[in-house]
Amino acid sequence: MKKKINFTLANMKLGEKAIIDSFTDQEMSLKLLEMGCAPGEIVKIKHIAPLGDPIAISVSGYLLSLRKKEASTVLVKPLPED
Numbered sequence: 001m002k003k004k005i006n007f008t009l010a011n012m013k014l015g016e017k018a019i020i021d022s023f024t025d026q027e028m029s030l031k032l033l034e035m036g037c038a039p040g041e042i043v044k045i046k047h048i049a050p051l052g053d054p055i056a057i058s059v060s061g062y063l064l065s066l067r068k069k070e071a072s073t074v075l076v077k078p079l080p081e082d
Helices: 026-034
Strands: 016-023 042-048 055-058 062-066 074-077
Touching: 016 026
Parallel strands: none
Antiparallel strands: 016 042, 016 074, 042 055, 055 062
């Protein structure tokens, strides 16, 4: 992963991991919070549909499928380097 400050879940590539930072859409954030997408959680892109939409992410110990439009409302930041 390149050195990006903040980027969206929709911009991540297959296999990339990041930390959820915040949300850009309040209504969507409530739905995502109920599904375990909380700030501070680590997310990983597990699958991307052939046409790029939807995507499947690993978060809070399970797989969650999101449309790109939904994923674009989730701001993430790179994992800290060890």
